[in-house]
Amino acid sequence: MANDPDGDLVDRSGVAPEDVAHISELMAALGELRATEKRIAEASRRYMQLNETDMMALHYLIVCTNRDVVATPGGLAKHLDISSASTTKMLDRLERAGHVTREPHPTDRRALAVRITPGTHLAAREGIGRQHARRFHAAARLSRRERDVVIRFLRDMTREIAPREDDRPVDDPGPG
Amino acid sequence: MANDPDGDLVDRSGVAPEDVAHISELMAALGELRATEKRIAEASRRYMQLNETDMMALHYLIVCTNRDVVATPGGLAKHLDISSASTTKMLDRLERAGHVTREPHPTDRRALAVRITPGTHLAAREGIGRQHARRFHAAARLSRRERDVVIRFLRDMTREIAPREDDRPVDDPGPG
DNA sequence: GCTAGATGCTAGCTAGGCTAGATACATTTC
DNA sequence: GAAATGTATCTAGCCTAGCTAGCATCTAGC
Numbered sequence: 001m002a003n004d005p006d007g008d009l010v011d012r013s014g015v016a017p018e019d020v021a022h023i024s025e026l027m028a029a030l031g032e033l034r035a036t037e038k039r040i041a042e043a044s045r046r047y048m049q050l051n052e053t054d055m056m057a058l059h060y061l062i063v064c065t066n067r068d069v070v071a072t073p074g075g076l077a078k079h080l081d082i083s084s085a086s087t088t089k090m091l092d093r094l095e096r097a098g099h100v101t102r103e104p105h106p107t108d109r110r111a112l113a114v115r116i117t118p119g120t121h122l123a124a125r126e127g128i129g130r131q132h133a134r135r136f137h138a139a140a141r142l143s144r145r146e147r148d149v150v151i152r153f154l155r156d157m158t159r160e161i162a163p164r165e166d167d168r169p170v171d172d173p174g175p176g
Numbered sequence: 177m178a179n180d181p182d183g184d185l186v187d188r189s190g191v192a193p194e195d196v197a198h199i200s201e202l203m204a205a206l207g208e209l210r211a212t213e214k215r216i217a218e219a220s221r222r223y224m225q226l227n228e229t230d231m232m233a234l235h236y237l238i239v240c241t242n243r244d245v246v247a248t249p250g251g252l253a254k255h256l257d258i259s260s261a262s263t264t265k266m267l268d269r270l271e272r273a274g275h276v277t278r279e280p281h282p283t284d285r286r287a288l289a290v291r292i293t294p295g296t297h298l299a300a301r302e303g304i305g306r307q308h309a310r311r312f313h314a315a316a317r318l319s320r321r322e323r324d325v326v327i328r329f330l331r332d333m334t335r336e337i338a339p340r341e342d343d344r345p346v347d348d349p350g351p352g
Numbered sequence: 353g354c355t356a357g358a359t360g361c362t363a364g365c366t367a368g369g370c371t372a373g374a375t376a377c378a379t380t381t382c
Numbered sequence: 383g384a385a386a387t388g389t390a391t392c393t394a395g396c397c398t399a400g401c402t403a404g405c406a407t408c409t410a411g412c
Binding site: 012015019022023025026027029030032033034036037039040043131134135136137138139140141142144146147149150151153154155156157158160161162163 | 199
Binding site: 085093108 | 398399400402403408409
């Protein structure tokens, strides 16, 4: 149930058969990378007992800390694209688990300064850093020319799949 | 809040500064691809008014149909890694929306044959096919040698980031 | 100094997961 | 071939993490 199950949905006219196989290899490699990234993210979340939103919130808080920016619930809500109420609940969760603290905002007495606790900061920073380092090193092993090929391909594919005007996105839900 | 926010967490010793910039470009391109893929998936789901699980279920059903395999609730539960009870609810949703039908299983009277309705099948197939075709064509524009470079890089990075014994994981949503 | 707008909180709702247990059928064992 | 065990699905009821609506507090523009 896993080997290029969508393959038969594509019009391959004009592409040589041996290229089709080669392209499928590339697609599979891309799929593997995606799947592995997903697995890693899930494993981390399980380990830290956090859901995806909470994880993104911590990431945001780290970046704010690194940049000496005061993080507020409102800023988090905007960044995470969730409601103010959900943000309150999320901060309750994170605070209860000892990942963040709520402190008075230095200049706005309506707002709060949300701060990641040192332990969580360190642990997350380490994990993020290690993952980032691995990607970095994989990219560093390429020559400049090879990297150029990869960059061009990634950008080309991104441009290719990006939504267009003539797109009627997947489905009209008409039954039967 | 978006330009390589994790960059300062990486040990770049032994990498020339101009390579660091080049590698960051690659990471950014990879991040863009990921982000675009995510946006597209979300747009499709909004359009179809389905959640991610339901979408994956339809995809599974299409593959089953193409392969002339009878899909059952149990098979779906296993594939989606959700409980039998959740699968029942999901099938209720999909049935109510006219995306699937529950029919008697041809050989096992305990089980059901879950079938995607023709309209949904056609629409989804079209959408999936179009997306797949775009990726395919981006890959088709590469020469064999270029594809080899990309494939090797993707595999190398996958291997590099894959979980190891000495891992105490933490999430990294990635560049971008 | 009043008022419109911003900020975060509470109350109460919903979607979509989960476990436990019921029911119907299939398969194995004696 | 009857009993025991296993498999497939459904129902009931719970939990998490979203949501909207409405409130109290504070800021800032006039």
